[in-house]
Amino acid sequence: MGKIPVRRLFAPLLIALAATMAVVVPVTPVMAAPGDPIAAAAQVEPTVVRIDTEIDYQRAFGNGAGIVLDPNGQVLTNFHVVSGADRITASVGGRSYPAELVGYNRKRDIAVLQLIGAAGLPAAPIGDSTQMVEGEPVVALGNANGTNGPLTREVGTVTGFGRAVSAEDALTGSKDELTGLFEFAAPVVAGDSGGPVVNSAGQVVGVTTAASVNYRFGPGGEGYAIPINDAMSIANQIRSRAPSADVHIGPPVLLGVGVRTAQRGPGVQIADVLRGGPAERAGLLPGDRLLVLDGTALDSATTLTYVLDRHYPGDVLDLVWLDGNGQERTGKATLTPTTF
Template sequence: MGRSFSRWRLAVGIAIVAAASLTAPVPALAAPDDLTGAIAAAEPAVVRLDTRIDYQHAIGTGTGIVIDPNGTVVTNYHVVAGADTITGVVLGRPYTADLVGYNRSRDVAVLQLRGASGLPAASIGDSSSLAAGEPVVALGNAYGSGSPLTQEAGSVTAFGQKISAKDELTGSSSEMTGLIEFAAPVRAGDSGGPLVNARGQVVGLTTAATVTFRMGPGGAGFAIPINDVMAVAGQIRSGAASDTVHIGPPTLLGVGVATGDQDPSIPGVIIRDVLPGGPAALAGLNNGDVLISIDGSGLDSATTLTNVLDRHYPGDVVDLVWIDREGRQMTGKAPLNAG
């Protein structure tokens, strides 16, 4: 049985939660008394991330990891999804961050800190060498960029875990597999931070926590194995776009959709919100219309919509087909923006 969790954007953070169990996990060992050395080794390469979405007047916090002295950072995509501005703070110094690219399904994004050089880069470990019961610590920005980093110590409890995710920002859903489960009380804002072994090496990217404990004491966390993260990051850094890897900022159509209450017999996705002056609005879409296809690709969910848009880039002009509120089939063209 898979786990189900939701992503949501909060005024003070971005979180993912998980519930239920895929397999019976290995019993957790007691957390080690002292991971001071590991924490001291890893902390300088931790990035505190602050994001802002102008249209929704929303702010968020998350975490990242410096992987190159010139300011290349890996984090979860959900930490920066939809953000108009991203600020990364390393060793107390703020940098404007640009989104280099992302893999939405693996929840991995690469950022570049403008003007950065000589930064401490994380020591990257080998996630395939982890063993059940091995002590780990998750470092994160749950308390915000003006507070000390969180240090959630625990131990590895299971491998190959699967969770189903729903993005509350877009309504899209996805399934993540191959995750590391560890017994530590990670919380909102820790997303995108490093899971560190006792040698101070990064072995995972924290991405989820159990809802059972409401991000409080106890509970469990989930991390993407760092071997997988670095493989995705390498593809992004090489500029090799694919069906799953998008280079640069995402494209903006300028619609909000909701499919939870939609009649399954109705094709397409119901438009709940149209960004004034955005590509969809300029094409003629209105609230209550049903968007059927983009460039001939049929739409049946918010997930399909985001996946189709991920295959396009700012400046692309796409053909839209929709049914308006009076039942008429309409067509139009939309030049996609970055956003």
């Protein structure tokens, strides 16, 4: 099965996310109902949230978009838009709010934010993504122009369903596969992540999450979105504060390491250690190889992040690692929250 390069649509400095997409069986074309997609999308624009993030560890800044779910400021977005952020600021209706992470599902790239002090916000009209058909016109609204610029309006048509995207996060080294996406031909760009895909009835039918890399070289190309029915199912679980194997409530915990998959042998290679963080206090140093975390043998950065997602601040995890001299060592790390 062919592979096509794609990228996630977070627009950070000093952060790069690369991905590949596996094309699944296409859907038989169906004639879509006519409509004015730009006029329909304009009805949704007041519900689009501009998201700005700061990451102290990498001295990085990023921007993305979100969707207002209720008047009191709960917002749907992609998890990768806010992953690793120390501070999140959200702007809607000309007003800026500090935001906190209510919870997330890393595997499905969904997160819910709470805008602190928000009230009376317009909530987005949510459609039914199961009613979409190939050839249907859509508009992706996003924040590629930055908080002080106009929203982007990327017009296109639905080109397929059931797509899968495999993405690698250069910030953590973890790899995740997103499945069940729909594909649409529209020139989405960095900063559009987390924004709504709107149908000709003025309803949100998806959440933009990835785009093909050839967009950076010119117009055209393909975007990928999470169907809104899938996104809302996860978002509603998060909003009810119901944790599960895949849903983490609250911000991620901090171990305080930058890792990459070991070139040879088991474990993950420690590239960086956050000064004063749990890993440093446990005795880990750059160049060490972390073998076991909380009883789980580590074979990739992805496994490490999934282990951490099962835990909460204050949890104490057992560590097994090889130091720079190849000696096996053990220790304990008390996890702390990331700050928002």
